[in-house]
Amino acid sequence: MKSISRFLLLLLAFVPLITSKSLFFPFVSGKVLFVQGVVSTVFLLLGIAMMRSSVFRKEVVERLKTLFSQKIFILTSLFLFFVGISVLFAPDMYRAFFGDLERGEGFLGILYFFGFYVLALVLFEWKHWIRFFQLTMFSGVALFIHEMVQFLGGQERPSSYTGNAIYLAVVFLFVILSSLLVMHEYRKDSGYPQALKSFWKLISTLVIFISLFGIIVTETRGVMVGILGGLFVVALYVYIKGKHVSPHLKKIGGGILILFVLGGGLFFTMRDADVWKTIPGLDRLSQITFDNATVQTRLIAIGVSLDAMNPVKNGWDTFLFGWGQENYHIAYNAHYNPEYFVYEQAWFDRAHNKVLDVLVMQGLLGFLAYMGMWIVALWQIIRQKVSMISSSLLFFGVAYFIQNLFVFDSVVTYIPFFSFIALATLPLLHEKRFECTLTEKLSNHIPSWMVTGKVGVVGLFLVFSFIAWTVVPFFQVKGYISFTRGEMSASELSEGVKEYFTPYTYAQNVIRTHFIGNAIDIYEGKESEKQLLLQAIEKMKEVTSVEPYNPRYYVKIGEAYEELGKRGLVEYYSDAEEAFRKAIELSPQRQDVQYALALNLARQDRYDEAFEVMEYTLGLEERVASGHFVLSTLHAAQGEFEKAFEEVKEGMELNPAQVKNHNGSDIVVYTLLEHYYKERNKERALEAADWLEYIRPDRKEGLDMIREYINSGEWRDVQFVG
DSSP states (O other): OHHHHHHHHHGGGGGGGOOOTTSSSTTTHHHHHHHHHHHHHHHHHHHHHHHHOHHHHHHHHHHHHHHTTOHHHHHHHHHHHHHHHHHHHOSSHHHHHHOOTTTOOHHHHHHHHHHHHHHHHHHOOHHHHHHHHHHHHHHHHHHHHHHHHHHHTTOSSOOGGGTSHHHHHHHHHHHHHHHHHHHHHTOTTSSSOHHHHHHHHHHHHHHHHHHHHHHHHHTOHHHHHHHHHHHHHHHHHHHHHGGGTOHHHHHHHHHHHHHHHHHHHHHHHSTTSHHHHTSTTHHHHTTOOTTSHHHHHHHHHHHHHHHHTOHHHHOHHHHHHOSOTTOHHHHHHHTOOTTHHHHOOSOOSSOSOHHHHHHHHHHHHHHHHHHHHHHHHHHHHHTSOOOHHHHHHHHHHHHHHHHTTSSOOOTTTHHHHHHHHHHHHTTOGGGOOGGGGGGSOOOSOSOHHHHHHHHHHHHHHHHHHHIIIIIHHHHHHHHHHHHHTSOOOHHHHHHHGGGGGOSOOTTHHHHHHHHHHHHHHHOSSOHHHHHHHHHHHHHHHHHHHHOTTOHHHHHHHHHHHHHHHHTTOGGGHHHHHHHHHHHHHHOTTOHHHHHHHHHHHHHTTOHHHHHHHHHHHHHHOTTOHHHHHHHHHHHHHTTOHHHHHHHHHHHHHHOHHHHHTSTTHHHHHHHHHHHHHHTTOHHHHHHHHHHHHHHOGGGHHHHHHHHHHHHHTOOOOOOOOO
């Protein structure tokens, strides 16, 4: 049982390679299924092994006692406790507990990763960690090969099997740590055969280099900054403590620090130089300024996150215990800063800063436990004598923490994170083995049978939750996707899809959001299509009854009712209005929700109210180009072409790309072109033609012909058919 359990845990080194293309989130769902399946199985096997062997049972009990004497383990457990407590204070308790398909977290998801942490500490000895690192290296090589295939195929910032270039870079960071530790294991004075030592030293060196190259190819600035920060801290560590090992180490550390100061100063004083643009990785680093859109969105997110933690606005319970796991979007929408829309129109469900994520979702107490865990982990390493192991762990820890200030953890990075915390939990430095920790004992009053029972209960719970709360949703999604890929009528789709709506699981929000989107797309006015759309609306309303705090669900319902209204069923416009107003209650300053309401009111011929909504919306932040464009749409519908023209011009001057990406932008500009062409207004007709070519480059040929007519003064008849 022990061997099987360890073998299964070792397989988690291959988590980054797992994909499931038949699901909505192919780079997340398969990984979640694999991790939870392995962890729940190993816990169950551990309980069985403890019941069968009294020797093994006593060993596990002693190890668990030892773990509870470790500050890092206590703080890590305390952090998990506060993740659980935050569920009780979460507006959306369902999502806080179960998580969602896109992230694979929630309290339940994090519980499985914590389970890996505990199991690794209980079952792994140093030799097993080395096997785990070796498998991680092979996993890294496979990722690199696939990354190169993507890169050579023309893909910018390839992500290999992780689905995100950022997370690929983080995995490579862990691969570097693994390679360094394996390299040290097979050092000169180790007891391994010379051929084996030479082999692993060569492999480790090669893997380090390809991992660094892989990071450069991803162009992930956060990880690059993290690497530089990790190297700087290690150099400082070597400079301060290296003299106790060798006088040369202090000089080496000092020399590296001087190079950092000189190199950093040169880069930042000359970062606008063209030379940096030719160096992969440094080209993106040189672009970091406070005017950068990415930087601005991150700064805005910081302000929103801190506002969401204001106890005066949100209460002391939220301040202390947070909004709950997977509830960040609720806090963000409630305290949304309209300036964000100037730079980005996506919906944030994370702060893109792990520390802020923890602060908002777990509150002050969870934040203190999380930061305490990091501080103790790094201190545990720093206080050791300088060695290859301590330096490698310090490098990874600092680099990982720094890069997480620009992003957040995911299913593919939790194994590296908890592996690092596990290594810092135990005194593995200086070749110490796990057995060394058994000298630290707590009292022996805890009966071993009680521990065995608790391990068994945990195992049974994890197996149950894996089957009921992960496997069932997995098959719902897989079945739904497979079914909806086929050609069928609306009535066949309506009847056949019903089986994938029950039982209600944490995957239903994604399934039903896709279903209502599909129903909107195929609706052309037929009665069967109308019934399908109404069915989709009702299914989406069931989602809002379980999770009533997500404005995007109400927006989707409103869009579905709008589609019915556009096909002549105008009575549904009022239902759409009600849905949009509910979304606004949850995110009153979010511009695109206000746009939807304004356009809805216009379709109901309530233009005065629509203009009032847009006046309020533009008053939130006038620099948002899409707001001016929506206002131009209202003016054009009223026949106020001069005002419509000025608003489009304002939007194009502010951010033409935002106007281009706005749904229906080509229609309004086309209307303006038709109007000014018929009015023979040369200047404005030409400007409208230029706008339309930018928005719809596929119309260039026809627009060139119109320009020729305008410039020649012929003004021939043109059939403007849209």
